[in-house]
Amino acid sequence: MPQSRAAPPQLILLGPQRLRPTLGEALATLGTEGPVATVTAGWQDREAEDDELREHLGGRAVNLELYRRAEELFADDAGLFAGHRRRQNDLREAQRIYRRRLAHTLAAARELLADSSDSELLEDARRDALAAVRRLDAEHLDVVQQIHRRFRRQIRPDRRAGLRRQREELSRRLSTCQALAIAGGHVAVLLNRLRLFDIMYLAAKRPILAWSAGAMALAERVVVFHDSPPQGAGDAEVLETGFGRVRGLLPFPHARRRLRLRDPLRVALLARRFAPATCVALDEGDHLAQGENGWSAEAPARRLTASGDVTTFSGPLASRE
Amino acid sequence: MVAIHQLLADGPPAGEAIEAFLEEHEFPLNEGRSTTFVYRGEAEEVRLRHWIYGLPSSLPFQRVAGTDLWFLVEELPPGSRVEYKLEVFRKGRRKLIRDPSNPNLAHDPFGSNSVLHGRGYETPDWVLEDPDARPGKIVKLSIDSEHLGGARQLQIYMPPRFRRSQSYPLLVVHDGPDYLHYSSLKTVLDNLIYRHEVAPLIAVLTHSPDRLVEYAADPRHAAFVSEELMPAVEARLPIDPSPAARGLMGASFGAVAALSTAWMRPERFGRLLLQSGSFAFTDIGPSTRGKAFDPVVEFMNRFRARPGRPSEKVFVSCGQYESLIYENRSLVPLLQETGMRVRWTEARDGHNWENWRDRLREGLSFLFPGPLWMVYE
Numbered sequence: 001m002p003q004s005r006a007a008p009p010q011l012i013l014l015g016p017q018r019l020r021p022t023l024g025e026a027l028a029t030l031g032t033e034g035p036v037a038t039v040t041a042g043w044q045d046r047e048a049e050d051d052e053l054r055e056h057l058g059g060r061a062v063n064l065e066l067y068r069r070a071e072e073l074f075a076d077d078a079g080l081f082a083g084h085r086r087r088q089n090d091l092r093e094a095q096r097i098y099r100r101r102l103a104h105t106l107a108a109a110r111e112l113l114a115d116s117s118d119s120e121l122l123e124d125a126r127r128d129a130l131a132a133v134r135r136l137d138a139e140h141l142d143v144v145q146q147i148h149r150r151f152r153r154q155i156r157p158d159r160r161a162g163l164r165r166q167r168e169e170l171s172r173r174l175s176t177c178q179a180l181a182i183a184g185g186h187v188a189v190l191l192n193r194l195r196l197f198d199i200m201y202l203a204a205k206r207p208i209l210a211w212s213a214g215a216m217a218l219a220e221r222v223v224v225f226h227d228s229p230p231q232g233a234g235d236a237e238v239l240e241t242g243f244g245r246v247r248g249l250l251p252f253p254h255a256r257r258r259l260r261l262r263d264p265l266r267v268a269l270l271a272r273r274f275a276p277a278t279c280v281a282l283d284e285g286d287h288l289a290q291g292e293n294g295w296s297a298e299a300p301a302r303r304l305t306a307s308g309d310v311t312t313f314s315g316p317l318a319s320r321e
Numbered sequence: 322m323v324a325i326h327q328l329l330a331d332g333p334p335a336g337e338a339i340e341a342f343l344e345e346h347e348f349p350l351n352e353g354r355s356t357t358f359v360y361r362g363e364a365e366e367v368r369l370r371h372w373i374y375g376l377p378s379s380l381p382f383q384r385v386a387g388t389d390l391w392f393l394v395e396e397l398p399p400g401s402r403v404e405y406k407l408e409v410f411r412k413g414r415r416k417l418i419r420d421p422s423n424p425n426l427a428h429d430p431f432g433s434n435s436v437l438h439g440r441g442y443e444t445p446d447w448v449l450e451d452p453d454a455r456p457g458k459i460v461k462l463s464i465d466s467e468h469l470g471g472a473r474q475l476q477i478y479m480p481p482r483f484r485r486s487q488s489y490p491l492l493v494v495h496d497g498p499d500y501l502h503y504s505s506l507k508t509v510l511d512n513l514i515y516r517h518e519v520a521p522l523i524a525v526l527t528h529s530p531d532r533l534v535e536y537a538a539d540p541r542h543a544a545f546v547s548e549e550l551m552p553a554v555e556a557r558l559p560i561d562p563s564p565a566a567r568g569l570m571g572a573s574f575g576a577v578a579a580l581s582t583a584w585m586r587p588e589r590f591g592r593l594l595l596q597s598g599s600f601a602f603t604d605i606g607p608s609t610r611g612k613a614f615d616p617v618v619e620f621m622n623r624f625r626a627r628p629g630r631p632s633e634k635v636f637v638s639c640g641q642y643e644s645l646i647y648e649n650r651s652l653v654p655l656l657q658e659t660g661m662r663v664r665w666t667e668a669r670d671g672h673n674w675e676n677w678r679d680r681l682r683e684g685l686s687f688l689f690p691g692p693l694w695m696v697y698e
Contacts, residue, residue: 018698019453042696045486184697213697224694230518230686237694253697257516 010207013215013251015286016184022287023056023181023209029289029298030207034060034178037203041066041193042185042213053183062177066193069166073196077162083155084192090147091188098140099237105133106235106269113265133273137238141221144240157196167197174202184212184253187224191217191240200243208245215251215282220244223274225252227260236270249288249295249317250274255281255302264308271304278317279304288317323352325359325392333387348422351440354398358382358407358437359422360391366410367391370417371403372671373642379408401439401669402676403642427675429503439669447512448505448678454515455481459507459526464553468544469535473527477554478507480514480521488559490522490566490689492592493546495536495575497526503674509681517691518682525554533613536574538581538620547586564591565633568688572596572677577617583631584624591633592688596677597640600648621648628655634662636684638677640670 012026027036038061040047047067054061074081109129115122157163174180180203182190190213194200208218216222225236252259252270260266261281270279280288280303287298295317302310303317328334328342343359350357360367360382367382382391397403404427406417419426420435427436438444462475476497480489500506506524513519527550529535535542546569554560561567567590569579576598583590601614602621608614635656639649646667653665664687670676686693 016698042698045484046482186692186696188695216697226693229693230513230682231690 011218011245011290012207012209013218013246013249013282013286013288014209014211015282015284016212016253017053017056020284021052021056022285023053023211024058026209026287026289026298027057027179027181030179030209032178032207035062035176036060036179036181036209037174037177037206038063039066039180039182039190039194039199039214040185041070042183042187042190043067044186044189050183053181057181061181062173064170064173064197064199066197066199067189069170070193070196073162073166077160080155080157080160080163083151087147087151088192090150091144094140094143094147095237095239098136098143099235101136102133102235102237103233105129105136107233109133109273110265110269113269130269130272137221137273140238141241163196167202170197170199171202174199174206177206179207179209182208182210182214182217184214184216187213187216187222188239190214191222191242194243200245211282212253215246215253216242218243218245219250220247220277221250221274223250223252225270226258227263227266228258236273246290248277250277250279251282251288252279252304253282256283261302261304261310267304267310268306268308271306271308275306281310323355323357323394324350325357325394329385333385336388339385339388339390343422349420349437353440354396356395356397356437356439358393358395358420360407360409360420361389361422362391362409363389364391364409364411365413366408368408368410369393369395369405370408371405372673373403374644374646374671375642397437397439398669399439399441401437401642402442402671402679403437403439404434404671404673404675405437406434427503427673429674430499434673436675442669445679445682447516447518447682448509449512450508451512451515454511456511457481457483457507457514459501462553462557464549466545466549468541468549473545473550475550475554476501476526477558478510478524478526479558480523481511482521485559487521488561488566490520490568490592491551491554491560492522492524492568492570492594492689493550493579494524494526495569495571495578496528496532496573497524498528499674500572500677501526504678504681506678506681509678510685513682513685514691517693517696519685520689520691522689523554523558523560525550532574532578534616536571536578537613537616538577539616540585542578543582543585546582547589564588566591568592568594570594570596570684572598572674573672574599574617576600577620580624580631581620584629587629587631590631593632593635594684594688595635595637596680596684597638597643597645597672598649598652599645600652601645602648625655628659630659630661632661634664634688636664636666636687638666638668638680638684640672640676641667642670643672645672 036057040050112126112129219242222240222242224239227234286301297314300312300314302312348359369380382393384391409416423435425436426433457480460477463472466473514521569590571579576595600621601610601618608618639646656663
C-alpha cells in the first residue's frame with residue numbers, strides 16, 4: 001500500500017569508487033560547497049584509511065568514525081556489547097535457518113522457470129513457486145525485525161549514557177556538514193553502525209551519496225548476492241531491512257562480476273522476486289540520482305527485467321514493470 | 322564426419338588443399354567428442370605421447386598417403402585437459418617435441434608440454450593476473466633446522482593490505498616455489514583474496530632438497546614443520562593460533578607430507594589441502610610402485626588402519642587421468658568416517674601443476690572462506 005511521505009531528500013547512488021572514482025563529479029551536482037560527512041565504517045578497522053576518499057571530496061570530508069566509536073562503546077559498556085553479541089548470534093542463526101529453507105524454495109522456482117513444457121498449469125505453478133520465495137523472504141525479515149525489537153527492548157540503547165553522548169557529538173559534527181557520503185565495505189557492519197548511532201535520523205534531509213554496500217544499506221531491503229560463488233548454489237539472500245531511503249530500486253553493486261547477467265533465468269528470477277522494486281546494476285561509472293520526479297540515470301544504467309533481459313536506460317527511470 | 326575425414330573423403334588431397342585445411346582450423350581441433358591432432362613433416366613414424374592413465378601412453382598418427390601430413394583422431398570426454406608431446410621418428414632417430422601447431426604450453430620443473438584444451442575446458446579467469454587486484458608480496462626467511470640439518474630457505478606470501486594488528490590464517494605449502502612458478506599461486510591468492518572468496522592469509526612456501534625422502538611421511542619433516550617452521554613464522558608475524566587457521570597443503574608427495582604431518586601432530590592443523598596425493602597402500606601383497614614409495618606405503622597402511630582425526634576440514638582433489646585416482650578416491654570415505662568435513666573433487670586432467678592450479682579456488686575457498694557475501698567495496 002503506498003504510504004504518504006515527505007518529499008525524499010536528494011540521493012545519489014554510484015558505482016564502486018576504487019577504480020573509477022566519480023564521487024567528486026557527483027558531489028558537484030548537489031551544488032553544495034561545505035563539509036561532507038563520510039561514513040567508512042564498512043571498511044571496519046581500515047575506517048581511518050580514507051586518504052583517497054578525502055581527495056575525491058576535495059578535502060571537505062568529515063569522517064564520522066562510526067566503527068571506532070562503536071568499538072569504544074562496546075569496550076566501555078559491557079551490557080551493550082553483550083546485547084550486541086547476542087543479537088548478532090541470533091541474526092546469524094536466523095540467516096542460517098532461512099538459507100536452508102530458501103535453498104529448496106528457490107530451487108523449485110528456478111526449476112519451474114526453466115521448465116519448457118507447454119502445460120497450461122505451468123505459469124500458475126511458477127507464480128505460486130515465486131510467491132513462496134517472496135513469502136519466505138518476508139517471513140525472514142519479520143524474524144530479523146523481532147530480533148532487533150528484542151535488542152531495543154532489553155538493551156534500551158537510547159537510554160545508555162555513552163551512546164547518548166556519542167550521538168550528541170555526531171549530531172554536532174553533522175550539523176556542520178551539507179551532505180553525507182556513505183562508502184561500501186562490509187554491509188552488515190555498516191548497517192549496524194549506521195543503526196546504532198541513528199545516522200539517518202541525524203542526517204535529516206541532507207543529500208546523501210552512497211555506493212556499493214552504502215547503496216545497499218539505503219534500500220528498503222538489503223539483499224546479498226553472488227551468482228557464481230566458489231561454494232554453494234549462489235542463492236541471493238535477503239539479509240535485513242534497509243533504511244528505506246532508496247525506494248523502488250534495489251541496487252546490485254559489482255553486478256558484472258557478481259551476477260550472471262547473460263543468464264535470462266537468473267535475471268528474471270531476481271527481477272520477479274524483488275518486484276515491484278527495480279533491480280539495477282551498479283558498476284563502475286554508474287550514477288543514479290533521485291530528484292523530485294523520481295530516479296534518473298546520469299550515465300547509461302542497466303536494469304534487470306522480468307523477461308530475463310538486462311536493459312539499458314538513460315534519463316528518468318520508466319515506470320516499474 | 323570430422324573435418325580431417327572430409328578432407329580425405331575423395332582421396333589424398335593436393336598440397337594446396339592441405340595448406341588451406343591447416344589454415345582454416347586451429348589444432349588440436351575439437352569437434353564434438355573428437356579431437357584431431359596433426360603433424361606436418363617428413364618422418365617414418367609420429368606418435369602422441371601423453372600421460373593419461375588408462376589409455377596406451379603412445380598413440381600412432383596416420384600418414385596421409387603421398388603427403389607429409391600426419392593425423393590422429395581421438396575421443397576425449399568434454400572438459401578434458403591433456404598434456405602431451407609428439408614423438409617423431411626420423412632417419413632412425415626418435416625425438417620428443419612440443420606440438421608445433423599448438424600454442425598452448427604448460428610448464429613444470431622438467432620443462433614444458435603441449436596442452437590440449439578439450440571442448441568445454443577454459444582456463445579460469447582467476448589464475449590470470451588481474452590489474453585490479455591488489456598484489457600481496459613475497460618475502461624470504463631462512464631458518465636453521467636441527468631436525469632436517471642445515472638452513473632452510475622459505476618464501477612467505479604476505480596478503481595485500483597486510484596489517485600487524487590483524488591475525489591471519491597460516492598455510493604451509495609443500496613444494497611452494499613450484500606452486501608459485503607452475504601453478505601461479507601468488508596470482509591465484511591475490512585474485513581470490515581481492516574477490517573476497519578467500520580470507521587474507523599468510524602462506525609459507527617450503528621446499529625440500531630431498532622431497533622423495535623428507536615428504537614420504539618422514540617424522541623429521543613433521544618435527545621441522547611443527548617445532549621449527551611454525552614457531553619461527555609465529556614469532557615474526559601475527560598468526561591466528563587456532564587449529565582452524567592453520568593449514569597444510571601439497572601435491573603428490575607433498576600431499577603425503579601434509580597428511581602425515583597432520584597425523585603425527587593431531588589437533589595442530591585444522592585445514593588440509595591434498596592434491597593428487599601419492600597415497601599408495603597395500604591391502605595384500607607388496608607395493609609395485611617402486612622403492613621411493615616404500616615409506617609412503619608403510620605410512621598409509623598405518624594411517625588406514627588407525628586414521629584418528631588428523632584435522633577438521635580437508636579438501637582432496639585428483640585427476641581422473643592419473644594412476645593415483647584409485648588411491649585418492651578410496652581415501653575419501655576413510656577420511657569421512659573420521660568425522661572430518663571432507664570435500665572431494667576430481668577433474669579430467671593429469672598429474673600436473675595446472676590441474677592443481679585449477680582446483681585451488683574450490684579448495685582454498687572451502688578451507689579459508691572469505692567474506693564474499695558480505696563485502697561490497
